[in-house]
Amino acid sequence: MTTTTHVKHDVKDLSLADQGKQRIDWAGREMPVLSQIQDRFAQETPLAGIRLVACCHVTTETAHLAIALKAAGADALLIASNPLSTQDDVAASLVVHHGISVYAQRGEDNATYHRHVQIALDHKPNIIIDDGSDVVATLVQERQHQLADLIGTTEETTTGIVRLRAMFNDGVLTFPAMNVNDADTKHFFDNRYGTGQSTLDGIIRATNVLLAGKTIVVAGYGWCGKGTALRARGMGANVIVTEIDPVRAIEATMDGFRVMPMALAASQGDIFITVTGNKHVIRAEHFEVMKDGAMVCNSGHFDIELDLKSLRDMASEVKQVRNFTEEYRLKTGKSVVVLGEGRLVNLAAAEGHPSAVMDMSFANQALACEYLVKNRGVLEPGLHSIPTELDQEIARLKLQAMGIALDTLTPEQVEYVNSWTMGT
Secondary structure (H helix, E strand, O other), X not given: OXXXXXXXXXXXXXXXXXXXXXXXXXXXXXXXXXXXXXXXXHHHOOOOOOEEEEEEOOOHHHHHHHHHHHHOOOEEEEEEOOOOOOOHHHXXXXXXXXXXXXXXXXXXXXXXXXXXXXXXXXXXXXXXXXXXXXXXXXXXXXXXXHHHHOOEEEEOOHHHHHHHHHHHHOOOOOOEEEEHHHOHHHHHHHHHHHHHHHXXXXXXXXXXXXXXXXXXXXXXXXXXXXXXXXXXXXXXXXXXXXXXXXXXXXXXXXXXXXXXXXXXXXXXXXXXXXXXXXXXXXXXXXXXXXXXXXXXXXXXXXXXXXXXXXXXXXXXXXXXXXXXXXXXXXOOOOEEEEEHHHOEHHHHXXXXXXXXXXXXXXXXXXXXXXXXXXXXXXXXXXXXXXXXXXXXXXXXXXXXXXXXXXXXXXXXHHHHHOOOOOOO
């Protein structure tokens, strides 16, 4: 192994690089769309001369995005977006085998994370790929003088999109932001199938409990909640959904789930999963009425969905009973079990989304970066959707890789759908 020592980095152990490379290669088998984009990027180098910062979960799948961006000519730097999602062997491999600056360590504390955000901004990025919009928010709040260097940003989390919309409403989003999260080839698959499978994977790895027969409460029925509820039912669980949106509540009801407020669900659930992108969805009054031994976890981007400060104040003892599993013994004698420290359970206790869905998500990220550069100075400040033609191209490439063919319209059908004079 040839160690790349000149690349600036802050990773746990470079000796893990070969192990990381093997795992990155394995993930690549399921990522044919991004592979094709990388091949084109290597020939065309559309990001040549672009300083790029990515704040993402440092996983085997993210490694392929970083490698593709470097192939495109970008001067890329990668930091972790979550303390418990970094795969240290992957971080090491990106430094050693690909010469990419990585600042990420599994278990890093908040001070280290914020230091890495500052290091990322010292890179003076032209493009920011953000998970959760912490880097963008810090740039706007603390480094206004660098905004002139920024071409734009891309965001693929629901939490981050909520923050960007708030920034736009406050008049501080003075640059283009690509809404990758709402691309069809992202949220229909990553949020639904990826979150659904990986969340249950994290719960099972952390606890080894049988889900069949359990009552699982899913807070939020967006695309992540839909996928989580669907997969939980598929494992034999009785699923309750909590919602604030009346349309989503009706949808959950017609999908066959019980719908009720968290105040009622709290006493019925065995396992609670938050996927809302909001703050303190499960609070002290909910912990108080939970069953003895109830388990709570989060699959939203930030750990604030669970009010863990209140839970700690209510507890007489906190102890780790398994990896990624902490038991809070309440002063009443009951216990509440928290998985993955309240952080993304699918990444804290498992490996995150399967590579096959991240193939499409990261294809969107890569093409969004290219789109920002091609349209530099043309795009207005604010949130922009991924162009339909890019979304369709990603789907087409995915289907092609899966060996699935589509029908095509006949000339007569084309004429019919484009005509208003032809009726019955």
